[in-house]
Amino acid sequence: MNLVRPEIDAMEDSPILEVWRSGIDRPGIIALWAGEPDVPTPAFICEPAIAALRAGHTFYTHNRGIPELRAAIARYLKRLYGGDIADDRIAVTSAGMNAVEILCQALLGAGSKAVAITPCWPNVVRAMTINGAEVTEVPLRRSNQGWSLDLDAVDAACAPGVKMLYLASPANPTGWAITRSEAEHLLALTRSRGIALFSDEVYHRILYDAPVAFSFLELAHADDNVFVVNSFSKSWAMTGWRLGWMVFPDYFMPTAEKLIQFNTSGAQAFLQFGAIAALDEGEAFVAEFVARCRTGREIVSRRLARMKRVREVASNGSFYSMFEVEGVTDTLAFCKNLVQRAGVGLAPGIAFGPGAETLIRLCYAKSAENLEAAMDRLEAFLEETA
Numbered sequence: 609m610n611l612v613r614p615e616i617d618a619m620e621d622s623p624i625l626e627v628w629r630s631g632i633d634r635p636g637i638i639a640l641w642a643g644e645p646d647v648p649t650p651a652f653i654c655e656p657a658i659a660a661l662r663a664g665h666t667f668y669t670h671n672r673g674i675p676e677l678r679a680a681i682a683r684y685l686k687r688l689y690g691g692d693i694a695d696d697r698i699a700v701t702s703a704g705m706n707a708v709e710i711l712c713q714a715l716l717g718a719g720s721k722a723v724a725i726t727p728c729w730p731n732v733v734r735a736m737t738i739n740g741a742e743v744t745e746v747p748l749r750r751s752n753q754g755w756s757l758d759l760d761a762v763d764a765a766c767a768p769g770v771k772m773l774y775l776a777s778p779a780n781p782t783g784w785a786i787t788r789s790e791a792e793h794l795l796a797l798t799r800s801r802g803i804a805l806f807s808d809e810v811y812h813r814i815l816y817d818a819p820v821a822f823s824f825l826e827l828a829h830a831d832d833n834v835f836v837v838n839s840f841s842k843s844w845a846m847t848g849w850r851l852g853w854m855v856f857p858d859y860f861m862p863t864a865e866k867l868i869q870f871n872t873s874g875a876q877a878f879l880q881f882g883a884i885a886a887l888d889e890g891e892a893f894v895a896e897f898v899a900r901c902r903t904g905r906e907i908v909s910r911r912l913a914r915m916k917r918v919r920e921v922a923s924n925g926s927f928y929s930m931f932e933v934e935g936v937t938d939t940l941a942f943c944k945n946l947v948q949r950a951g952v953g954l955a956p957g958i959a960f961g962p963g964a965e966t967l968i969r970l971c972y973a974k975s976a977e978n979l980e981a982a983m984d985r986l987e988a989f990l991e992e993t994a
Contacts, residue, residue, distance in 0.1 A: 631947030653886045678700065704841065766798070781926070835855070908929045
């Protein structure tokens with residue numbers, strides 16, 4: 609007898625995972641489907657974690673992270689945005705996704721309503737629905753100039769009964785980044801309607817016209833219902849470390865401690881010493897990594913522009929290209945076919961919700977050599993299937 613909740617049993621895997629399964633064992637695959645760089649975590653981050661492990665930091669620690677890391681997060685945020693974030697508004701989490709899950713557990717429940725600005729990373733919407741929420745997805749507008757936010761559509765979606773508004777800036781997969789005036793509008797909207805504003809700022813350092821993206825931490829007061837989630841994964845090449853953090857209103861600390869306690873009991877102590885080094889000593893690496901992504905972006909955009917059936921959507925943040933191929937409406941089938949016939953792994957736009965159904969996502973946080981080879985294969989595949 610299957611005792612799994614039927615709505616969980618019926619939940620489909622992400623289409624990205626379906627493509628991954630179809631090609632992960634293929635020899636010579638160039639995998640551009642996942643959102644991670646192809647460089648290992650740098651030594652200046654690894655060495656403090658190794659030293660902490662050898663020093664015996666292998667025990668349980670504070671639910672919200674070791675005090676030294678919480679202090680490093682506060683210092684880092686002050687450098688970027690100014691102002692002081694009190695220690696009791698910060699929690700370290702076992703990955704950014706753990707922070708997402710904690711917020712959904714705390715703020716949503718059976719029959720609740722949430723709004724998500726899409727296209728977005730599918731795991732967030734799944735976390736909302738797993739926790740019982742009905743999610744209204746509001747797509748960004750797409751034009752020749754790129755992506756833009758439809759504030760009127762967001763206003764209309766945030767109807768009575770909505771408990772959470774989610775957005776990512778810079779966004780995965782679009783690279784869209786919110787402006788200060790748009791952020792002011794959304795903060796005023798959520799304040800007036802008693803809605804939690806959940807800002808996913810995991811790609812906050814990966815922007816191509818500024819050293820850091822605008823953050824709601826520049827606007828929100830300590831008592832605002834603003835929840836900012838971040839991660840060490842992207843900017844410091846630490847995806848496998850599974851460490852994130854969140855900043856929340858001043859009343860939320862007991863809730864954060866409680867849910868961390870009942871989810872993971874807290875992140876691994878020795879890894880947190882490496883995260884301190886990332887924040888305190890990582891500016892040169894971040895700049896180097898963003899420059900590497902900029903090169904990847906230029907390679908991909910240049911190559912896509914000469915492919916007759918392809919149109920790329922302009923963006924200025926994160927490390928993804930979104931493009932459409934003339935005549936392709938089933939992006940899942942296209943990506944699976946591309947894996948099998950050309951050995952290139954991309955992510956189907958249908959995975960990311962309304963606004964991306966006919967698009968394909970490519971991660972360009974990779975070596976120039978692999979990107980050029982992937983573009984050669986993609987171009988040949990498109991010519992063969994024209």
